Amino acid sequence: xADLGFDFPDDDYEQETNNDTDINxxxxxxxxxxxxxxxxxxxxxxxxxxxxxETMPEDETEDDLLADEKWxxxxxxxxxxxxxxxxxxxxxxxxxPNALEELGISEAVKHVIPIMEKLAYDMDDTNAPDLFSRKExxxxxxxxxxxxxNILLDQHSSVASLGQQAIIAVVSVLREDQNLIQVIDSExxxxxxxxxxxxxDGKIKRQQQTIEEEGGRRVSVDEIERRRSSLSAAPGxxxxxxxxxxxxxGEISLAKITCISLVASIAxxxxxxxCIETCxxxxxxxxxxxxxxxxxxxxxxxGNLALVLDTEIVEQRLLPLYQQFSEDQIWHVRKSCVLAxxxxxxxxxxxxxxxxxxxxxxxxxxxxxxxxxxxxxxxxGELIARFLPPDWEQTGQPGKIPGPLLSYFLSLGAxxxxxxxxxxxVDRPYICAYNFPAVVLTAGADLWDSHLRETYLNLTKDYxxxxxxxxxxxxxxxxxxxxxxxxxxDLVQIFALYLMDLDDVKQGVLEHLADFLGTLVVTSRNExxxxxxxxxxxxxxxxHLRNILAGQLxxxxxxxxxxxxxxxxxxxxxxxxxxxxxxxxxxxxxVFPIVLDVVKHAxxxxxxxxxxxxxxxxxxxxxxxxxxxxLLSHVMERLDEFARSDHYRGRLVxxxxxxxxxxxxxxxxxxxxxxxxxxxxxxxxxxxxxxxAASRTIGTIYTNExxxxxxxxxxxxxxxxxxxxxxxxxxxxxxFALDKDSDVRSFVMAFVNNDILxxxxxxxxxxxxxxxxxxxxxxxxxKEEMMETTPMQEVEENxxxxxxxxxxxxxxxxx
Numbered sequence: 001x002a003d004l005g006f007d008f009p010d011d012d013y014e015q016e017t018n019n020d021t022d023i024n025x026x027x028x029x030x031x032x033x034x035x036x037x038x039x040x041x042x043x044x045x046x047x048x049x050x051x052x053x054e055t056m057p058e059d060e061t062e063d064d065l066l067a068d069e070k071w072x073x074x075x076x077x078x079x080x081x082x083x084x085x086x087x088x089x090x091x092x093x094x095x096x097p098n099a100l101e102e103l104g105i106s107e108a109v110k111h112v113i114p115i116m117e118k119l120a121y122d123m124d125d126t127n128a129p130d131l132f133s134r135k136e137x138x139x140x141x142x143x144x145x146x147x148x149x150n151i152l153l154d155q156h157s158s159v160a161s162l163g164q165q166a167i168i169a170v171v172s173v174l175r176e177d178q179n180l181i182q183v184i185d186s187e188x189x190x191x192x193x194x195x196x197x198x199x200x201d202g203k204i205k206r207q208q209q210t211i212e213e214e215g216g217r218r219v220s221v222d223e224i225e226r227r228r229s230s231l232s233a234a235p236g237x238x239x240x241x242x243x244x245x246x247x248x249x250g251e252i253s254l255a256k257i258t259c260i261s262l263v264a265s266i267a268x269x270x271x272x273x274x275c276i277e278t279c280x281x282x283x284x285x286x287x288x289x290x291x292x293x294x295x296x297x298x299x300x301x302x303g304n305l306a307l308v309l310d311t312e313i314v315e316q317r318l319l320p321l322y323q324q325f326s327e328d329q330i331w332h333v334r335k336s337c338v339l340a341x342x343x344x345x346x347x348x349x350x351x352x353x354x355x356x357x358x359x360x361x362x363x364x365x366x367x368x369x370x371x372x373x374x375x376x377x378x379x380x381g382e383l384i385a386r387f388l389p390p391d392w393e394q395t396g397q398p399g400k401i402p403g404p405l406l407s408y409f410l411s412l413g414a415x416x417x418x419x420x421x422x423x424x425x426v427d428r429p430y431i432c433a434y435n436f437p438a439v440v441l442t443a444g445a446d447l448w449d450s451h452l453r454e455t456y457l458n459l460t461k462d463y464x465x466x467x468x469x470x471x472x473x474x475x476x477x478x479x480x481x482x483x484x485x486x487x488x489x490d491l492v493q494i495f496a497l498y499l500m501d502l503d504d505v506k507q508g509v510l511e512h513l514a515d516f517l518g519t520l521v522v523t524s525r526n527e528x529x530x531x532x533x534x535x536x537x538x539x540x541x542x543x544h545l546r547n548i549l550a551g552q553l554x555x556x557x558x559x560x561x562x563x564x565x566x567x568x569x570x571x572x573x574x575x576x577x578x579x580x581x582x583x584x585x586x587x588x589x590x591v592f593p594i595v596l597d598v599v600k601h602a603x604x605x606x607x608x609x610x611x612x613x614x615x616x617x618x619x620x621x622x623x624x625x626x627x628x629x630x631l632l633s634h635v636m637e638r639l640d641e642f643a644r645s646d647h648y649r650g651r652l653v654x655x656x657x658x659x660x661x662x663x664x665x666x667x668x669x670x671x672x673x674x675x676x677x678x679x680x681x682x683x684x685x686x687x688x689x690x691x692x693a694a695s696r697t698i699g700t701i702y703t704n705e706x707x708x709x710x711x712x713x714x715x716x717x718x719x720x721x722x723x724x725x726x727x728x729x730x731x732x733x734x735x736f737a738l739d740k741d742s743d744v745r746s747f748v749m750a751f752v753n754n755d756i757l758x759x760x761x762x763x764x765x766x767x768x769x770x771x772x773x774x775x776x777x778x779x780x781x782x783k784e785e786m787m788e789t790t791p792m793q794e795v796e797e798n799x800x801x802x803x804x805x806x807x808x809x810x811x812x813x814x815x
Contacts, residue, residue: 145191264301303340331369381435398444472508476515514555562602593664655693699747
């Protein structure tokens with residue numbers, strides 16, 4: 001048998017071998033007849049399953065069985081449902097969801113649910129995840145709750161986690177239908193939650209079948225802690241009480257943390273009334289449990305419940321629990337309190353939120369446990385953001401951060417020293433940098449000079465790359481909050497510094513270059529645009545950064561008038577279009593419509609928006625108008641250079657630019673007057689890539705029906721159906737449709753008339769024949785002329801040579 005990665009004991013291996021040889025005696029069972037006539041009958045399924053299992057190779061693997069198309073999902077389920085071989089049980093678990101789609105509802109409920117229940121109690125943990133990784137909508141009454149309780153209390157955290165995810169998904173679906181709300185009450189409240197609490201109270205035990213099939217396995221405290229760590233994602237393990245090895249006590253403790261975790265997960269789905277009625281009493285009951293990991297889960301659940309309950313309930317019932325947990329002797333519990341603090345504060349009034357925050361910060365910042373202190377640092381940004389007014393997006397008003405909370409945050413950004421590094425607190429500057437935008441937004445620009453500026457400027461020069469990268473990505477956010485004057489004074493120097501930093505830091509600035517320039521006043525902005533060329537030179541060795549910078553040119557073009565766009569942005573766009581990397585060229589192509597639109601808009605306004613227009617006349621108005629026309633002419637010259645380029649890459653870029661202009665909404669008359677005449681020669685381009693790009697552009701024209709209709713009406717000659725058109729667009733279309741390359745033809749074949757296409761093909765064939773005949777006739781004429789002229793030329797040459805010889809003799813005679 002192939003090695004599947006499972007470790008079997010010797011006895012199990014012998015049993016598995018015997019099962020392979022005598023498999024028919026173990027699996028054949030009466031198969032219920034199916035009502036659906038399209039399904040196979042019971043006897044057929046039995047016989048086919050028997051035959052296939054008899055002929056199955058012994059080394060058949062799970063993947064081979066799954067890949068065998070001769071096996072249907074229903075056949076696999078009925079064939080392997082009584083098999084004890086591990087691979088077959090695993091196969092059965094994976095095939096159940098597919099079989100349910102083929103079976104009717106009544107058959108599925110009657111025959112598949114028992115199989116699911118059996119696999120849920122399987123001793124091997126690889127079966128249950130496959131079984132419960134997909135939720136089912138229809139289950140037997142009084143089957144869902146016991147089945148899921150068994151899954152939730154499984155020793156293997158992966159199984160329990162999948163079970164909890166399935167429950168959340170089921171509850172979410174049920175809540176959307178008002179007719180199914182009662183199912184939540186009967187199956188979730190009374191079934192799952194009350195079932196778990198019955199185990200907690202010792203009233204019932206898990207099904208005896210589970211205990212027998214598990215072979216007397218013990219649920220140890222270490223295993224419970226492993227489950228608890230998986231659910232709450234809390235590192236470390238400490239015990240405050242002696243571990244009880246008794247199975248019942250271990251199961252009860254496991255049921256406690258499972259119930260709390262489930263309640264916290266579905267609290268927002270259940271709603272306020274159900275949380276008050278069901279969830280809150282459970283948390284209150286388990287808040288004094290002797291096991292610390294139970295109290296830890298209860299402390300985390302406080303934050304989830306606070307998001308659902310109203311302020312009065314939170315202050316009266318949750319706040320006392322939080323204060324109790326914050327004084328717990330175990331650091332795990334106190335850390336859970338810290339993590340629940342932001343959610344709890346969001347449910348309190350301003351006064352209560354401020355008091356709780358001050359008390360908690362002063363308590364936890366000096367906690368004896370480093371884990372608790374680090375947890376407070378992790379949530380400080382979220383906690384500060386809770387003080388933003390509810391309507392801050394509309395009003396722009398900052399919040400009121402308590403002084404101790406702001407002081408604690410700024411202390412995270414204090415200069416680190418060697419002692420702090422030995423205490424593993426080197427990430428505190430990074431935490432401070434990450435949360436700085438949220439803090440500035442909440443505190444407001446008024447506190448920038450007095451509280452935030454010094455710490456910010458010091459951290460921006462931190463030696464850690466990740467700290468500088470974080471600031472580089474948020475530089476534009478800080479600038480937008482503090483305003484243009486403070487940005488000019490404090491942030492421009494950081495901006496320039498980061499443009500000369502490492503590529504990772506530089507990338508953060510380049511990704512938001514336009515946003516940062518947009519925060520400056522116009523005069524300052526105009527001063528910094530000339531540095532774009534230097535920035536491009538600085539990223540000459542990194543195509544990814546060039547691509548980012550080229551993409552920013554689109555938004556940068558909208559920040560300046562046409563004269564500066566043509567002077568500083570257009571050269572970079574042209575350089576991007578000539579780049580050696582196709583991604584950069586395509587980004588440059590996408591910017592061209594924006595540049596052209598900015599310049600054309602200036603022409604339409606007669607140059608009123610231009611800030612400089614010297615040397616085009618004495619009259620100011622006429623001067624600006626002429627200057628705008630000159631700018632437009634300059635842009636069109638750059639485009640014409642692409643269309644007439646000797647290098648195929650330039651012509652390819654021009655075809656892409658034409659397509660980008662059409663997609664951007666260029667006027668049909670403008671396209672017909674300038675671009676279409678320059679696009680037409682590309683239909684005969686010797687490079688197939690150029691023809692493909694041009695054909696794709698023609699296809700884009702036809703796809704845009706309003707644009708195509710308007711373009712066709714411009715100077716289009718009249719013609720009747722099935723006749724050729726003299727219009728350049730039609731000529732290009734049929735030229736591409738007759739191209740020898742299939743990729744060129746593929747973009748236009750849907751838009752051609754077959755009759756006209758055949759006529760055009762015949763015409764081209766006839767023209768080709770005539771051209772070939774003319775070429776042959778010309779060649780023949782040349783040969784005949786050469787044959788006729790060659791003898792005469794020899795006679796003349798001989799005659800001339802004789803005359804020269806006679807003259808030479810005469811000259812040699814003595815006088």
